[in-house]
Amino acid sequence: MQKFLPSLVSAALAVALTGCLQSEQQNERVVIKKNPYPSTYKVLPLQTTLIKNATVLTGTGSRLDNADVLMVDGKINQIGTDLVAEGAVEIDANGKWITPGIIDVHSHLGVYPSPSVESHADGNEMTSPNTSEVWAEHSVWPQDPGFEAAREGGITTLQILPGSANLFGGRGVTLRNVPSHTMQGMKFPDAPYGLKMACGENPKRVYGSRKVLPSTRMGNMAGYRMAWADATEYKRAWEKYDADYDAGKNPLAPERDIELDTLKGVLDGDILIHNHCYKAEEMAMMIDLGKEFNYHSGTFHHAVEAYKIADMLAENGNCAAMWPDWWGFKMEAYDMVHENVAIVDAMKNSCAVVHSDSDSTIQRLNQEAGKVMYRANENGFEVTPELAITWITSNAAKSLGLADETGSLENGKKADVVIWNQNPFSVYAQAEQVFVDGAKVYDRFDEKYQAKSDFLLGQR
Amino acid sequence: MKHFKLFKSSLIALALASSTASYAESIAITNATVHTVTEQGVLENATVVFENGKVTAINPETISADTIIDAEGKILTPGLIGSMNQLGLVEVSAVSRSRDASDKKADITFDASLAFNPRSTVVSHSRKGGITSNVVSPRGGEDMFKGQTFVADLSGEFDSIRVNNNSVLIDLGAKSEGSRALSLQNLQFKLEDAVKAQEKKGTKNKKEAKEPSREEQVINALLAGDKALVAHADRATDLLALLKIKQQFGLDLVFVGAADAVLIADKIAQAKVTVVMNALDNLPTSFDTLHSSLKNAAKLTNAGVKVALSVSGDTHKLYELRFHAGNAIANGLSADDALAAVTANVAQAFNLDSGTIAVGKTADLVLWSADPFELSTQVSQMWINGEEYSTISRQDALRDRYTTSSDMPRSYVK
Numbered sequence: 001m002q003k004f005l006p007s008l009v010s011a012a013l014a015v016a017l018t019g020c021l022q023s024e025q026q027n028e029r030v031v032i033k034k035n036p037y038p039s040t041y042k043v044l045p046l047q048t049t050l051i052k053n054a055t056v057l058t059g060t061g062s063r064l065d066n067a068d069v070l071m072v073d074g075k076i077n078q079i080g081t082d083l084v085a086e087g088a089v090e091i092d093a094n095g096k097w098i099t100p101g102i103i104d105v106h107s108h109l110g111v112y113p114s115p116s117v118e119s120h121a122d123g124n125e126m127t128s129p130n131t132s133e134v135w136a137e138h139s140v141w142p143q144d145p146g147f148e149a150a151r152e153g154g155i156t157t158l159q160i161l162p163g164s165a166n167l168f169g170g171r172g173v174t175l176r177n178v179p180s181h182t183m184q185g186m187k188f189p190d191a192p193y194g195l196k197m198a199c200g201e202n203p204k205r206v207y208g209s210r211k212v213l214p215s216t217r218m219g220n221m222a223g224y225r226m227a228w229a230d231a232t233e234y235k236r237a238w239e240k241y242d243a244d245y246d247a248g249k250n251p252l253a254p255e256r257d258i259e260l261d262t263l264k265g266v267l268d269g270d271i272l273i274h275n276h277c278y279k280a281e282e283m284a285m286m287i288d289l290g291k292e293f294n295y296h297s298g299t300f301h302h303a304v305e306a307y308k309i310a311d312m313l314a315e316n317g318n319c320a321a322m323w324p325d326w327w328g329f330k331m332e333a334y335d336m337v338h339e340n341v342a343i344v345d346a347m348k349n350s351c352a353v354v355h356s357d358s359d360s361t362i363q364r365l366n367q368e369a370g371k372v373m374y375r376a377n378e379n380g381f382e383v384t385p386e387l388a389i390t391w392i393t394s395n396a397a398k399s400l401g402l403a404d405e406t407g408s409l410e411n412g413k414k415a416d417v418v419i420w421n422q423n424p425f426s427v428y429a430q431a432e433q434v435f436v437d438g439a440k441v442y443d444r445f446d447e448k449y450q451a452k453s454d455f456l457l458g459q460r
Numbered sequence: 461m462k463h464f465k466l467f468k469s470s471l472i473a474l475a476l477a478s479s480t481a482s483y484a485e486s487i488a489i490t491n492a493t494v495h496t497v498t499e500q501g502v503l504e505n506a507t508v509v510f511e512n513g514k515v516t517a518i519n520p521e522t523i524s525a526d527t528i529i530d531a532e533g534k535i536l537t538p539g540l541i542g543s544m545n546q547l548g549l550v551e552v553s554a555v556s557r558s559r560d561a562s563d564k565k566a567d568i569t570f571d572a573s574l575a576f577n578p579r580s581t582v583v584s585h586s587r588k589g590g591i592t593s594n595v596v597s598p599r600g601g602e603d604m605f606k607g608q609t610f611v612a613d614l615s616g617e618f619d620s621i622r623v624n625n626n627s628v629l630i631d632l633g634a635k636s637e638g639s640r641a642l643s644l645q646n647l648q649f650k651l652e653d654a655v656k657a658q659e660k661k662g663t664k665n666k667k668e669a670k671e672p673s674r675e676e677q678v679i680n681a682l683l684a685g686d687k688a689l690v691a692h693a694d695r696a697t698d699l700l701a702l703l704k705i706k707q708q709f710g711l712d713l714v715f716v717g718a719a720d721a722v723l724i725a726d727k728i729a730q731a732k733v734t735v736v737m738n739a740l741d742n743l744p745t746s747f748d749t750l751h752s753s754l755k756n757a758a759k760l761t762n763a764g765v766k767v768a769l770s771v772s773g774d775t776h777k778l779y780e781l782r783f784h785a786g787n788a789i790a791n792g793l794s795a796d797d798a799l800a801a802v803t804a805n806v807a808q809a810f811n812l813d814s815g816t817i818a819v820g821k822t823a824d825l826v827l828w829s830a831d832p833f834e835l836s837t838q839v840s841q842m843w844i845n846g847e848e849y850s851t852i853s854r855q856d857a858l859r860d861r862y863t864t865s866s867d868m869p870r871s872y873v874k
Contacts (some may be wrong), residue, residue, distance in 0.1 A: 114743040145744055201554070204528030245563035307862050308870075327855075328582060330554035337859040360740055367783070370835045378838055379859065427835050459750050 013407040029245055030253035032238075032261060034270065037137060039187035041176055044439035048072050050085045051419060054093035059100040059393040059408030063386040069098055071415035074438035079409055091433070097424055100409050101156025101436065102397035103418030105274070105321045105364050106301050106355035109330045110160055110175075110183075111136055113144030114359065115455075124163025125170060129207050129214060130227050133259035134170035136160045142184040147186075151177050151442045153363035154418035154431040157188060159400055161301075163198045164276040165206040167214065167223045169196035170263055172274055174400055178436055179451040185230065192272050192401040194298075195262055197224070199277035199286060221285065224393040225428040228293040231263030238264065266295045272401050273298025274321075278332035280308035287316050291331045295455050301355065302326075307343040310350070319351035319399040320344050323361075324371040341369075341391060342383055344374035353399050354391040365392045370425030385425055414438075485526045486511035487846070489827065492531035494518070496817040497538055497804040501796075508536060510823035515524045518819060531827055534840060537799060538815050539592025539824030540782060541806040543768065544716055545775040547578040547584060547594045548612055553776075559780040561600035567798035568678045570607025572598035573624040578616045582776055586855040587614050589779030590832065592844045593622065595810050597629055597690070605630050608678070609690065609814060613824070615844045627688040627714070627810060628678060633698045634748045637650055644701050651709050654679040688712040688810065690736075694748035696720035703731050714809045717772070722759050729764035734809035737787035739788040757801065758792030767797075768805040784835030785800045798833065 014414075049071045056064040056079065068083040069076065111123035122139035125131040140160055150158065155177050162169035172194035175186040201218060208215025214223050237254040244251035265271035273290070277283050277300045290297035299319040300306065304327065306313060306320040313320055323342070327336030337343070345352035354369045356362035373388040397407025406414045415438035418424075418431050433449075434442035443449035487510055494506040496518070509517040509525055517669060549572055551558035560575035576596065582757050586594070593613045600606025606629035611622045632643050654676060676801050681687045694717045703724075706713040715721065715734045721728055728735065740752045746830040753759075760767050769784050771777055785798040793801070807815025823846035830837040861873045 005713075115746050115749075117746070149743060265832050306617050307859070325777060325780070328552055329774070331552055334552055336856055337862075339863075343859075343863060359743055363742075364787075367787075367835060371783075374836045374838075379856075427783055427833055427836060428790040431788060456744065456750070 008160050015279075017370040024248070024250050026248070026250045030241070030258070032321045034265070035190075036378060037184060037187075039133075039189040041178065041180070041183065041187055041189060042185075043074050043437040044178060044441060046071075046074055046437070046439035048085055048088040049091065049438065049440075050088040051091045051093045051098060051417070052081060052083075052418070053099040054096050056098045056409065057100075057386050057389040057424075058410070059389055060410060061386055061390060062383070067098075069409060069417065071417065071435065071438040074415055076409050076411055076413050076415050076417075078411060081392055083154040084302065089383075091419065093419055095422070096421040097422060097429075097430065098409070099154070099366075099420065099424055100393040100407055100420050101418055101434065102154040102363060102365050102392050103400070103407055104150070104155055104158040104356050104392075105299065105353055105396050105399045106357045107150075107158045108163070108357070108361075109146040109150065109158065109162055109359060110140035110142060110144045113141045113163070113360075114146055117280060118368070124165050126163075126165040126206055127201055129166050129212070130259065131162075131166050131170050132168040132262040134162060134229070135173065135193075136162045136171060136196075137173035137183050137187065140173070140175070140186075140274060142180050142183055142186055143454045145456055146362070147179070148453060149359070150362045151434055151451070152431060152444070154366065154424075155362055156416040156418070156434065156441075157397075157400070157402070157406055158362070159194055159274070161194065161274060164196070164198035164202045167203050167220060168263070168375055169198060169276075170370070171258060171271070172196055174348045174402070176436055178441055181454070188402070192270060193262075193265065194274040194400070195266050195271050197273060197277075197286075199275065199282040200279060201250055201330055202276070217282070221289070224289055225292070227263060228267075228289070228295075231260050231267055232293060233393035234260040235264045235267050267293070269295075272296075272399075274301055274399075275299065276301045277320050278302050278304045280305040283309055283318075287312065287318065299351075302333070302357070303344075304336050304340065307337055307340045308335075310344045310347050313344060314350045317349070317351070319353055319395065319397075320357035321353040321399060323357070324354065324368050324375070325370070338375035339379055339458070340370065340380065341372040342381045345383075345387070345391070346381070351395050351398055352391050353395045355396075366420070366424040366429055367427060368392075370427075373425060385423065485659045486516070486524075487527045487528045487529065487843070487848075488523050488525035489521065489531050491533060492536040493533060494817055495535060495537045495796075495799055497800050498816045498818050500818075505533070505625065506536075508817060508825065510843070510846045513823055513847075514823050515817060515819055515823050518670060518817065529827075529841070534826045535830070535832060536817070536829065537590070537832055537840065538803040538817050538821075539826050539844065540590045540802045540811065541593050541595065541815055542586065542591050542771065542781060542852055543595035543668070543806050543810065544597045544770045544772050545594065545778055546599065547596050547614075547778060548580050548585065549596060549598065549773050550775060551580050551582065556725040562601060564599035564601045566598065566607050566649060567603045567675065568605035568607065568628060569674050570598055570600055571610070571625055572596065572607060573610035573612075573621050574612070574623040576612055576621055578612070578618055578620045581616050581854045582778070583616050584851075585776070585844065585855060587849060588851045588853065589781050590826040590828070590839045590842060591778060591781060592826065592842065593812070593814055594778070594824075595627075595812075596805065600629065600631075604632070604646065608687070609810065611810065613844050614695065615847070615849060623812075625687070626683055627690045630689060630691050632691055632702070633691040633695055633717075634746055640698065644698070648705060648820055650679055651683065651705065654683055655709070658683075676696070681707055685710065685712045686831045688714050690714045692716040694719040694746075696723045698748075699724060699728070703727060703745070704734070706731060706733070716770075717749075719752045719756075721765065722751055722753070722756050722763075725760055725763035725765055727863065728760070732766070733764040734805060734808075735760055736768045736769055736770050739769050739791075741772075754787065754791040757788040757798075761793055761797045761801075766805050766808065767793075767801050768809055769798075770806075782833050783835065786835070789833060795833070848854050
């Protein structure tokens with residue numbers, strides 16, 4: 001990840017580098033901080049841990065039987081057979097299965113927490129069709145008991161997104177699923193931000209009923225295009241400012257716009273698009289919209305009709321994050337097929353993801369992926385557990401821009417690991433132990449590793 | 461390698477059109493592992509015979525039937541029974557003109573069965589889960605009484621309503637405006653008034669006695685035990701208040717939700733009140749549900765409470781009922797109790813003539829490829845009222861359209 005220098009240091013550097021060209025006195029350089037609410041997450045107490053004799057799904061498409069996994073200093077150190085590690089805590093996992101920590105790319109935990117009282121409804125700033133200026137991290141209530149429930153289901157990383165009422169809902173944040181009493185204490189260090197966009201029925205319903213744009217799908221498209229045109233101007237203004245400053249001039253910095261900062265972040269390639277979009281024809285247009293304004297259209301969320309454009313998604317490098325079977329709650333979710341994820345996945349260079357968008361199913365993403373696998377195999381596909389696990393691990397990490405750090409069990413990657421009591425794609429499967437960065441954060445049989453939210457403490 | 465199956469369009473079109481069995485045929489399923497969900501338990505290598513919509517014999521000495529199906533040891537269960545959803549009343553939840561489950565003016569007499577659409581795509585999709593019948597519950601209106609439930613089978617035929625107005629729905633507990641106390645008080649008053657009116661009627665001569673209003677007739681049916689009172693409530697205080705009302709008036713009571721039931725399980729067991737619950741609810745979504753847990757179905761059952769499982773909240777996912785049962789098993793419920801919770805216990809709570817495999821019972825049967833609750837299992841064959849129905853739905857047609865090679869636009873692939 002890029003490291004961002006404090007503005008004073010970079011200003012001093014700029015002056016030093018361009019000093020000889022300086023023709024006029026330069027004011028301090030204005031630099032927009034890219035990470036003003038940085039992570040304070042610290043790995044929980046950890047020990048070198050050796051898990052023995054398990055069935056391992058690596059998240060890279062492989063399955064290893066009777067394999068050992070060694071975690072040292074928070075990283076995957078070695079995977080193989082008959083491993084020995086002096087001083088390591090050994091776990092006999094004979095008959096058990098090991099997978100990478102499960103990743104949910106679409107959650108509203110913390111921003112729409114339990115209890116879902118009015119005072120907690122902080123997930124969607126439904127006051128304007130473009131609220132790129134809001135950041136979901138500023139709404140996260142870290143005491144949401146849903147984080148604990150998700151951890152019991154093996155979730156180690158999750159992206160918290162704003163809701164979908166707006167064309168631009170604001171920034172999403174990626175969290176480590178570790179208990180903390182601050183958002184920053186959960187924040188995934190240096191993970192890219194996401195920008196939530198929304199197609200279709202929600203924005204046009206919410207704003208159309210208030211007689212403001214958009215009230216139609218063409219209004220949706222107009223709203224995106226106007227915003228990206230503004231963002232393009234804003235980006236140019238900053239680039240001109242930086243170029244002039246570098247040339248020794250003393251330019252006036254563009255007026256700071258928090259909303260456009262986020263859109264500019266997308267155009268700069270720092271922020272990834274996460275686009276709530278159900279329908280084939282809309283996704284096809286969103287891909288073109290990205291090309292029109294020179295950004296990548298990112299991951300389509302829900303994507304109930306992704307199977308209709310599976311080839312297009314693969315060709316354009318789009319991930320699609322989908323449910324196995326949600327349908328019928330609105331018109332744009334009418335054309336569900338149970339094999340959607342498998343059809344998207346079957347394309348070369350595809351990126352199929354299973355997501356939850358639910359405080360309930362986030363606890364069972366393994367079963368959600370399993371449902372797809374079995375339904376697809378009943379209808380001519382040959383999906384294996386080692387493939388299905390990628391939908392909730394490595395492909396999800398790719399969607400979040402974290403494929404180099406987590407989502408698979410490979411030497412040097414974060415030791416985010418789940419030990420399951422059996423094949424995770426069984427309805428009876430349960431996560432027994434969960435590790436984040438090599439530290440145990442959950443143990444089904446040891447209360448010491450069962451965190452409890454402040455909210456539930458002392459209730460009877 | 462992954463590959464797509466070749467498309468058999470004509471077969472799917474046929475399956476979508478109608479049931480595959482001819483009427484009034486007698487069928488014998490042999491060599492099945494029959495889960496009767498009665499005191500007979502599980503019968504290995506058993507035979508079940510049915511005709512004219514009813515089970516006519518179990519393990520007869522000689523098998524005579526028009527059709528004999530060798531189950532090859534597979535599991536045969538009663539068809540699963542859904543409940544507390546809006547099946548056939550809602551096609552697309554956000555499309556107002558496809559919704560008939562609620563009406564502002566709906567009261568205790570609301571009979572939503574008049575709006576039931578057996579051709580809804582939700583019906584055929586739900587058959588994928590081995591659901592053969594369903595207790596449909598309207599959402600009602602502003603009144604605390606939400607109307608009355610009705611029972612429909614999932615045949616998709618125009619005569620699929622089995623019973624209408626079979627229980628009375630009431631919503632109690634937390635309110636966004638006002639006090640929960642007023643609802644409980646109103647219920648108490650209405651029952652008291654009805655008892656008084658009946659007593660008065662007994663003392664007057666027939667000429668003076670006024671015909672009770674339609675609303676009063678429903679209350680009288682509750683008092684007579686002809687209809688169950690199905691009460692949605694979660695907090696222990698509400699459940700206790702209802703138990704008291706049940707005792708005072710001799711009501712047939714069913715709880716729905718009942719997140720706090722685990723706190724007073726003994727009392728609920730003693731009062732023989734069935735708890736209809738969502739096995740997957742485990743978050744404290746409100747101050748009324750602080751005790752939700754994946755273990756509650758098991759805890760209640762072990763305390764002697766009859767539990768019925770329901771996919772509450774989303775009718776479109778009704779097919780998942782068996783997976784809810786599987787999750788309840790993973791969290792401590794026995795497999796036998798889980799099966800009862802999606803069959804016999806639902807039938808008992810709502811007085812249905814199905815939910816078990818026994819002579820004389822409705823022939824709603826499902827033959828499973830393996831363990832009915834496991835994700836990898838599918839329905840092999842299913843019968844509703846003794847007739848075989850397919851599990852193929854609109855979703856299968858869409859899948860095949862988009863996984864078939866064609867040099868023409870997809871719209872030509874039918």
